[in-house]
Structures are given as structure tokens and as C-alpha cells.
Amino acid sequence: MQDDRTLLAVRALGKSVPGPRLLFQHLELDVGAGELVAIIGESGVGKSTLLNILAGLDEADEGSVAIDGTVLGALDETARTRLRRERIGFVFQAFHILPYLTLQQNVALPLTLVSPDAAAAGTRAEAMLEAVGLGGRGDGYARDLSGGELQRVAIARALVHRPALILADEPTGNLDPETAARVLSLFAGAVRDNRAAGVMVTHSDASAAIADRVLTLGRDGLVERRDR
Incomplete structure (x- = not known):
């Protein structure tokens, strides 16, 4: 359930990208607290680029992005980095779990980057691992996990600092259908339970079906898909 915020x-x-080639223009999007939006589109239309712009990792040629009232373009690089650490969670297709850290340390990483309280970060990380069904395994390492378990660790890490915005880039691209369904259910539930705004880009209709809204990205922005 979403609210009006x-x-x-x-x-x-x-x-646009070098060439020059226009990826998209006139793009408008509002996402409320507790809402999950899926963005679909053909390869090369700029889905991952859009996510990077929303995360402040790339810059648009025109327009603006505001996260919980803060306009990214008004921030210098230091302030933008701080906002990413504190207010944004990112779930990557390739997991990006650091192999030399324990699972607890991986999940706690967003907290340890902004707070010196390592004990509190560890406690919160253990709670998030419990929430994604990996309780008691915080001392383990990535080599001991399946693909689905690694993605659950990635989701726990993206949520541990209670971000306002959660972004996911093809979060089930490397998973079998059964595991993908479990991960998607977990991801959607976390967005709604944590009152975050969630944006997921995907090529999969099955993945998109779990979202509150499905939008198609094209050259002229986003169009809501009605055939659901």
C-alpha cells in the first residue's frame, strides 16, 4: 500500500549519448512511498542509464530529479555521494557482494559508510538477514550461497539503511524462474513495508507483473502500460 507522499x-x-543519439526526452515520473514501478523497454532505449541518473551516478542533459524533496542537480559531488549513501538503495543484476567480507559485513556496508557505530550496524544487518530468510548466516561468505541467496543478501544490503528510494536493475536476470519469483516477492514486499519508492527496470513481463505500475520507456519518455 502506498501513501500520498x-x-x-x-x-x-x-x-542523449555520443553519436549523437537521443535515448529519451520529456520524461516525467512520480513514485510514492510504498509504490513499486517497473520500467520495461527494448534493449538500448536507456533503462539502465535512467536508473543511473535517478541514483545520481550519471547526469541528464535536461530536466530534474528530486528524491524526497532534494533536487540532485542542486548538489555538488560530495553532497550527491552522501545522499546516495543515506537515501538510495541499489540492487544490481550481478549482486556485487564483496567476497572478502562476511554476509553481515556486506549488508552492514551502507551503514558503516555513514556511521561509526559498528555494533549497531552489525545488529541491524543481522536483522535484515533474518528478514530475507538468511538469519544465523551472517558469518558466512558469498562462496557458500546460491544465486537466489546472493540476491537476497543484495536486497538486504539495499534496505538496511532504510532508503527513500530503492532501484533495481534486472534483479532476477541470473535466476531460475522459481527463485526469481521468490526474490521478486521479497523485493516488492520490502518496498511496501519500508514505505520506500521502488523503481525496477526489467525485460521480463513476469518480473514487471509484481509492480503497482508498469511503464514503457521510449524516446518520448514513459508511457503507462494498460494491458495488464
């Missing part, structure tokens, strides 16, 4: 507000966003 808009956590992500995108206005008149446009982006």
Missing part, C-alpha cells in the same frame, strides 16, 4: 519526482528529463 511523493518520494521520487522526475521532471522533463532528457538524455
Whole structure:
């Protein structure tokens, strides 16, 4: 269930790549607290680029992105980095779990980057591992986990600092259908339970079906898909 608070507000966003080639323009998007939006589209239309812009990892050519009222374009790089650490969670297709850290340390990483309280970070990380069904395994390492378990660790890490915005780039691309369904259910439930705004890009109709809204990305922005 979502509420009326808009956590992500995108206005008149446009982006081109060298060539030059227009990826998209006139892009508008609002995502509320507790809402999960799926963005689909053909390869090369700029889905991952859009996510990177929303995360402040890339810059648009025009338009603005605001996260919980803070406009990314108004921040210098230091402030933008701080906002990413404190207010954004990112779930990558390739997991990006650090092999030389324990699972607890991986999950706690967003907290340890912004707070010196290592004990509190560890406690919170253990609670998040419990929430994703990996309780008691915080001392283990990535080599001991299946793909689905690694993705659950990635989701726990993305949520541990209670971000306002959670972004996911093809979060089930490397998973079998049964594991993918479990991971998607967990991800969607976490967005809603934590009152975050969630944006997931995917090529999969099955993945998109779990979202509150499905939008198709094209050159002229986002269009809501009605055939659901």
C-alpha cells in the first residue's frame, strides 16, 4: 500500500549519448512511498542509464530529479555521494557482494559508510538477514550461497539503511524462474513495508507483473502500460 507522499519526482528529463543519439526526452515520473514501478523497454532505449541518473551516478542533459524533496542537480559531488549513501538503495543484476567480507559485513556496508557505530550496524544487518530468510548466516561468505541467496543478501544490503528510494536493475536476470519469483516477492514486499519508492527496470513481463505500475520507456519518455 502506498501513501500520498511523493518520494521520487522526475521532471522533463532528457538524455542523449555520443553519436549523437537521443535515448529519451520529456520524461516525467512520480513514485510514492510504498509504490513499486517497473520500467520495461527494448534493449538500448536507456533503462539502465535512467536508473543511473535517478541514483545520481550519471547526469541528464535536461530536466530534474528530486528524491524526497532534494533536487540532485542542486548538489555538488560530495553532497550527491552522501545522499546516495543515506537515501538510495541499489540492487544490481550481478549482486556485487564483496567476497572478502562476511554476509553481515556486506549488508552492514551502507551503514558503516555513514556511521561509526559498528555494533549497531552489525545488529541491524543481522536483522535484515533474518528478514530475507538468511538469519544465523551472517558469518558466512558469498562462496557458500546460491544465486537466489546472493540476491537476497543484495536486497538486504539495499534496505538496511532504510532508503527513500530503492532501484533495481534486472534483479532476477541470473535466476531460475522459481527463485526469481521468490526474490521478486521479497523485493516488492520490502518496498511496501519500508514505505520506500521502488523503481525496477526489467525485460521480463513476469518480473514487471509484481509492480503497482508498469511503464514503457521510449524516446518520448514513459508511457503507462494498460494491458495488464
